[in-house]
Amino acid sequence: MFPALSRIGRGRVQAAAALLVVAGLLLWWLLPIGASTPSGSITFSTGAAKGVYQTYGAMLKDDLNRDLPDVSIELQNSEGSQQNIARVATGEADFTIATADAVGKYQKDGKPGADRLRGCARLYDDYVQLVVARDSAIRSVGDLAGRKVGVGQEGSGVRLIADRIMTAAGLDPRNDITPVPAGIDTMPGLLEQGGLEAFFWSGGLPTGTLERLSERFHIRLVPLEAELISKLHASNETASRYYRSAEIPADAYGEAQNGAAVPTVAVANLLVTTDRMDPRLTEGFTRTVIDSRDRIGNVVHPAQLVDLRTAIYTDPLPLHEGAKRYYRSVKP
Numbered sequence: 337m338f339p340a341l342s343r344i345g346r347g348r349v350q351a352a353a354a355l356l357v358v359a360g361l362l363l364w365w366l367l368p369i370g371a372s373t374p375s376g377s378i379t380f381s382t383g384a385a386k387g388v389y390q391t392y393g394a395m396l397k398d399d400l401n402r403d404l405p406d407v408s409i410e411l412q413n414s415e416g417s418q419q420n421i422a423r424v425a426t427g428e429a430d431f432t433i434a435t436a437d438a439v440g441k442y443q444k445d446g447k448p449g450a451d452r453l454r455g456c457a458r459l460y461d462d463y464v465q466l467v468v469a470r471d472s473a474i475r476s477v478g479d480l481a482g483r484k485v486g487v488g489q490e491g492s493g494v495r496l497i498a499d500r501i502m503t504a505a506g507l508d509p510r511n512d513i514t515p516v517p518a519g520i521d522t523m524p525g526l527l528e529q530g531g532l533e534a535f536f537w538s539g540g541l542p543t544g545t546l547e548r549l550s551e552r553f554h555i556r557l558v559p560l561e562a563e564l565i566s567k568l569h570a571s572n573e574t575a576s577r578y579y580r581s582a583e584i585p586a587d588a589y590g591e592a593q594n595g596a597a598v599p600t601v602a603v604a605n606l607l608v609t610t611d612r613m614d615p616r617l618t619e620g621f622t623r624t625v626i627d628s629r630d631r632i633g634n635v636v637h638p639a640q641l642v643d644l645r646t647a648i649y650t651d652p653l654p655l656h657e658g659a660k661r662y663y664r665s666v667k668p
Contacts, residue, residue: 374620375406376614377407378409378430379409380396381429382394382411382433383433384415384492386545387416387519387543388636389416392639395628396632403620414491415492416491418438418442418493419491420608425442425452431608433608434493435497435604435605436652437579439652439653440577452610452612453609453653454608454655455653455655456650456655456656457607457642457647458648459607460641461540461602461603462493462604463540464497464498464501464536465537465538465543466536466557469554470556472533476559480533482513483534484514485516486516486526486532486535487515493538494536494537497601500571501568504564504567505564516531520537527549538603542637550592557592559598560600560601561599565601578651578652579602580601581599582600607622607650609621615658618659622656629642644666
């Protein structure tokens with residue numbers, strides 16, 4: 337009897353040992369030797385003070401610090417999309433947000449590092465907003481002729497699309513108006529004080545700075561009719577294919593729209609890096625962007641529109657390998 341019990345005990349030990357071997361093999365498969373959490377330091381180029389990019393970036397940094405504790409993140413303000421793309425492409429920054437048309441232009445112009453750019457996520461759309469005082473005589477883009485107009489800073493996506501819209505409307509953006517290269521942090525004040533007669537802004541809806549302006553000063557949004565889109569698409573600028581017709585909802589800025597939706601032009605924003613970036617870090621960065629949507633969206637309303645189902649469409653950029661890993665990991 338005792339030898340039999342001994343055999344049973346040995347059998348159990350052998351079975352337990354076999355299970356340990358199998359478990360070890362599974363762990364080896366799932367957690368390759370040498371794997372570790374991402375570490376190091378990165379620079380995230382955002383946007384102008386008080387703009388959506390800058391506000392979004394500041395809130396995202398808090399979530400990145402939580403999710404990637406071994407990564408040091410520095411935020412860097414910028415003039416906007418065009419400067420952001422140049423910084424990332426040339427290695428001055430590691431991640432950024434930029435509009436698809438700015439990315440397309442950088443590629444078409446064959447600028448340094450254009451072939452190394454990669455997409456992480458399609459975020460939300462920017463809407464072009466042409467803002468005037470409510471009692472202004474300006475009713476269309478053509479009415480800007482001879483006026484002092486805020487067109488965004490030189491390196492901004494606002495400047496790029498404002499120039500293209502005015503050109504589509506038959507205006508020379510450098511000679512038919514007096515262009516003022518100001519950002520969203522100063523244009524509202526200049527309009528209030530009479531230093532501008534109109535200004536262009538391209539951003540998510542609603543933009544907090546414009547919300548606050550509409551609460552203290554009577555403004556109006558000038559419609560950008562669908563025919564402008566047709567003219568943009570007919571131009572020789574290949575990046576113009578990223579523009580689409582859209583509407584600013586009637587309730588975006590309350591009384592500024594007199595209860596009516598306003599036709600306009602929209603373009604997608606992309607989260608951008610390069611093929612130099614560590615895939616593990618890019619995977620983690622992308623994951624945090626998607627997971628933080630609701631928290632950030634409570635303050636930066638456009639962030640609510642970040643959608644896992646459309647995030648992979650980063651045209652004109654191919655997806656970074658790390659972003660691909662993330663989307664594969666969450667695929668139903």
